[in-house]
Amino acid sequence: MRPHTAARCPPQRRRPEPRLSCRGGSGYFRGRPLAAQRIYRAVLRIIRHPGSGSAHPRGAVLAMGNFDGLHQGHAALIKAACARAQATGKPAGVLTFEPHPRSVFMPQGEPFRLTPFRVKEREIARLGVELLFVQHFDLEFAHRSAEYFVEEVMLGAIGLSHIVVGHDCTFGNRRRGTPELLREMAARHGFGVTIVEPVRGADAAVYSSTHIRELLRGGRPRDAAAQLGRFWEIDGRVMVGDRRGRTIGFPTANLGLGEYLRPAFGVYAVRVSGDGPDDPLGGRTVDGVANIGLRPTVGTPEPRLEAHLFDTDTDLYGRHLRVSLIEFIRPEKKFAGLDELKAQIAADAAKAREILADLSSQASEQER
Template identity: 40%
Template structure:
């Protein structure tokens, strides 16, 4: 086993090198700057106690369990969340199934049976608005009090405010829906990204001089349609590029597609999984009267994407590629 190896743990059995962890608990969708505050506190507490730091989260998202018919755009699916946490220096992500049994677990059972007996935590860190247990009966203060009585550490982290409003996953989704990538990325504390396997398309881009990789956005994505400046990881190598997300009104006006053209790349991408960073939204979709004006606009879009991607990276929203 490698020293400080990151573990993705599905269930309650911890490996020996993650014994008595300090855990941050939450859904952490997006791993935004508000979540960073909770996770950073857990990491610092773990350092003080000489214990490993981990995150405890749930799959599916509890909102999807209770409202299965209500679409939920997950900013960071499980695989991406684990990769980002590993980058942040956490030792493990513990994923508990949110099912009928979990929904029926009382707050007292969650603390005593899961946190104390099964996971044997050395400490717990939660956000100020964390509620848990049957009927959301558990509060941050009930965890803190139980930890105090059992000689375990606990911290409650207040909300991180941005212009008077809490940094939240909802605020990130709203910014993405508006195409406001600077705001979305600032709230996240890194550039928004997603993963997708390259799928076969109709190969229209090749005939226009812009061969594209056809990708699938995360389920229920609210990303604004239009043209994006992007950075794309192919394995461990990163390329600049330009992407079109939309219904291709000049052609078929069909289901939305996310198509990426990589600058200075040659090769076959079919079947590979790409990680795409959305750096900037450039413009909305336009229906052209013919192929020539479309190609002329694509040339302008590519030039503008190159200009944007040559700018210095915002230190408050760094690139995580290659992830």
């Protein structure tokens, strides 16, 4: 696919270099160029199936959770673990579960993930974590007791020195593992426990993955971004579409939604960046307009994301893209024909340019 090149080509924004620090913090507008992503991934060591024979440093300070979304509450918990690790000279680690327990208990449920593992790994690495322990979760493991999990996994396989969890953490068979049980077992076995109380935003709302899902389903990506600390994104490889957009002057990069939550179907102002060693955008972030849904005018059997990148002439087929949802413009609509559809896409693109230009102005004001 070679998207249409417009006559007006504004300079592209290059994403600033992030800091490698436990303190982390991405903000709305901070991106991560490919070089920085490679540094993060070189720092982060992933240990799958703890106890299966892979050697790793023992004595880590661990943050534990599913961390779907890696929102600001999750980040606060992980930063607390990093801070303690830094103060005590221990490795900073995260213990998480894959597949997500919800998908194991409800395999036929609708897609709900905010951050598939590849995204969760990237965001955890950004916070400066050294060790990522990935506990395989299945029904057999779900029937293990909370005591087994502490003694055999946390202490035996991982060898932690301190655990950091949220106030509402539960684990083990029938969710009998609680912060109170952790304190009891810590006293018995000699490890430390930190319980992190609810973290609230400026509007006093508790940061919550459930609330973020509701916001995205309601077409409120900016409100979701306030909870996440960054704009929510969908990433994946560009697949071959029907090339219909090319025939009406708006070629698109098409991504499947996979296990991602289905946000409100409709048209969004978006920002697009590349990912991986074959980044087709060379570390740039490109503005665009995207439709998410079933394309009622022409129809498609599965919902997909179709993004038109502004002022870009790049071969994108088979390349990995990250598409951040900035603002919802309108719901999906069935048009009488392609001419009517083309006119509406042009109007949507103009609206998206306006939204994104205003966002850039806001970012510039914040940086002054």
